[in-house]
Amino acid sequence: MNILRRALAxxxxxxxxxxxxxxxxxxxxxxxxxxxxxISNFGNE
Amino acid sequence: MRALVIxxxxxxxxxxxxxLSSNAVDKIVLRDTSPEKLVLASKNLGSRVEVEHxxxxxxxxxxxxxxxxxRGTQLEAVKKAITLRRPTVxxxxxxxxxxxxxNLGKEASEFGVPVVVGTGFxxxxxxxxxxxxxxxxxxTEEIHVSKMGTGGPACALVHHRSLSRMSYGWRxxxxxxxxxxxxxxxxxxxxxxxxxxxxNAALSDPMLLHNAFPEVLRISAKMAATRRDRLTAxxxxxxxPHNEGGIGAIRVEVRGSKSGVQENIVLGVSEHxxxxxxxxxxxxxxxxxxxKIKLNHMSTLALLxxxxxxxxxxxxxxxxxxxxxxxxxxx
Numbered sequence: 001m002n003i004l005r006r007a008l009a010x011x012x013x014x015x016x017x018x019x020x021x022x023x024x025x026x027x028x029x030x031x032x033x034x035x036x037x038x039i040s041n042f043g044n045e
Numbered sequence: 046m047r048a049l050v051i052x053x054x055x056x057x058x059x060x061x062x063x064x065l066s067s068n069a070v071d072k073i074v075l076r077d078t079s080p081e082k083l084v085l086a087s088k089n090l091g092s093r094v095e096v097e098h099x100x101x102x103x104x105x106x107x108x109x110x111x112x113x114x115x116r117g118t119q120l121e122a123v124k125k126a127i128t129l130r131r132p133t134v135x136x137x138x139x140x141x142x143x144x145x146x147x148n149l150g151k152e153a154s155e156f157g158v159p160v161v162v163g164t165g166f167x168x169x170x171x172x173x174x175x176x177x178x179x180x181x182x183x184x185t186e187e188i189h190v191s192k193m194g195t196g197g198p199a200c201a202l203v204h205h206r207s208l209s210r211m212s213y214g215w216r217x218x219x220x221x222x223x224x225x226x227x228x229x230x231x232x233x234x235x236x237x238x239x240x241x242x243x244x245n246a247a248l249s250d251p252m253l254l255h256n257a258f259p260e261v262l263r264i265s266a267k268m269a270a271t272r273r274d275r276l277t278a279x280x281x282x283x284x285x286p287h288n289e290g291g292i293g294a295i296r297v298e299v300r301g302s303k304s305g306v307q308e309n310i311v312l313g314v315s316e317h318x319x320x321x322x323x324x325x326x327x328x329x330x331x332x333x334x335x336x337k338i339k340l341n342h343m344s345t346l347a348l349l350x351x352x353x354x355x356x357x358x359x360x361x362x363x364x365x366x367x368x369x370x371x372x373x374x375x376x
Contacts, residue, residue: 034371036235036313040360042177042353 046070046334049107049131051122052114053077053096055197055289056136056165058086059323060111060330063362065093069331070108076101077114105131109330112136115199120145127158132333136326137163138203140210143249147256150343159340161349164329165322167192167266167295168250170314170359172345173325174366175254177352178299178310185301186262190250191232191243193269194293196319201286207268208278210247214265215255221265226275230267234294235315235367241269257347293318311369324362328355 048070050061054077061073073090076097077083083096110126112119116139123146126133137143146162153160163169171190179185195201208225215221228245248266255264277283294315301308314321329346332338338349346355356366 034369036367037370039356039366039368042357042360042366 046109047072047074047107048109048111048330048334049074049076049105050111050113051076052112052118053079053082053086054113054115054199055319056200056322056326057111057113058082058089059320060113060327061086061090061094063323063327064330065090067327067331069327069334074107105129107131109134109333111326111330113326116142116203120149123149123160124152127152127156127160130156130158132159134161134164134326134330134333136165136322137168137249137253138165138200140207140213140247140249140252143168144252147252147343153343154341157341159333159338160343161329161333161338161340161346162343163249163253163345164326166196166293166314166316166318166325167248168253169325169346170321170364171250171266171295171297172253172257172347173350173352173355174295174297174312174314175299176257176347176350177356177366178297178312179258179301180352181303181310182299182301182308183303185258185260185299187298187300188254188258188261188264189267189298189300190248190254190265190295191230191234191267191269191297192248192293192295192318193234193238193241193243194318195286195290196293196317196322197289198286200318201290202282204246204268205274205278205282205286207246207248208244208270208275212245212247212266214245214251214263215261216263226270226278228267232267232269232296233369234269234296235313237292238294238315242271243267243269244275246270253345254347257345289317289319292316293321313367313369314364315367316364321364324359324364328358328362 110131110133112135195204223245246268250266251264296313299310
């Protein structure tokens, strides 16, 4: 039973990793990162 | 110089403090119906403050009148100030009262009195941010304002009620009515507020922004709220509101084009709403007293001030404006 449980966990982990990698490798996926930046010099951005 | 501040609540007391600390006025007359608020404010503000309790004198003897009283009392105060030809700054809060104040525009023009409507966090600073965002673009198509948080108890009550009233947004060429509490949208405010679920609400920003920028096709305003806020909005407030809310934020998204390319400009401020509202109001009053605003009728901040200069002056009062910048990468 324990072996079965471990095997299932391993398969699920592998599937999750594969899914994440395939999403990252998908061509043309645009990823936006960034954040809020304080404005200190108004009118001269 | 002498200023009359009507309302000694979370915003009014701070306006008085800021006007005194910047030496824009020699004396402040602080007017409120609550003796407790007046005692507290006068203790903090010192000898240059004169307090006025009900019944109030009929004569508003001041170089500028600041109306920072709760919803339901602002219209009468503005009417009186216009009749007495006193330059007036109205913080504005509730939607219906702001519309009623805007309807006094004809009287203000007839009497030649400068009246600035909407000088709070939102509306107020939100309008200046929209005007500043417009300067990045050649053509502006949409302005979307959102806010999170409340100032004093009066502001909290307006926040509570606005989720159960109809919200008004400008869409193409007519007012678009939507039920308060509808239209959930996840919006990112500057830190530490961060992402918040925002909903349609009876806010006055679209009215003031459409008044300032009638050519903009779409204008909307949303407010951050929880499930409990939306559920209880239809009932009276069950618990008394706090004296002053925690940190809040506003976010203004201006959409348009520049050199034929579609652009989104997102500006925001994260601050205690009452403090930010007081800073905007005090600065506007100072602009009026120093004749930086030349006006003989009723108008809004978005039209009156040069946004970069105004925001720069606000930055000197520790109100920090932020812009959302995204790094676009293709992986």
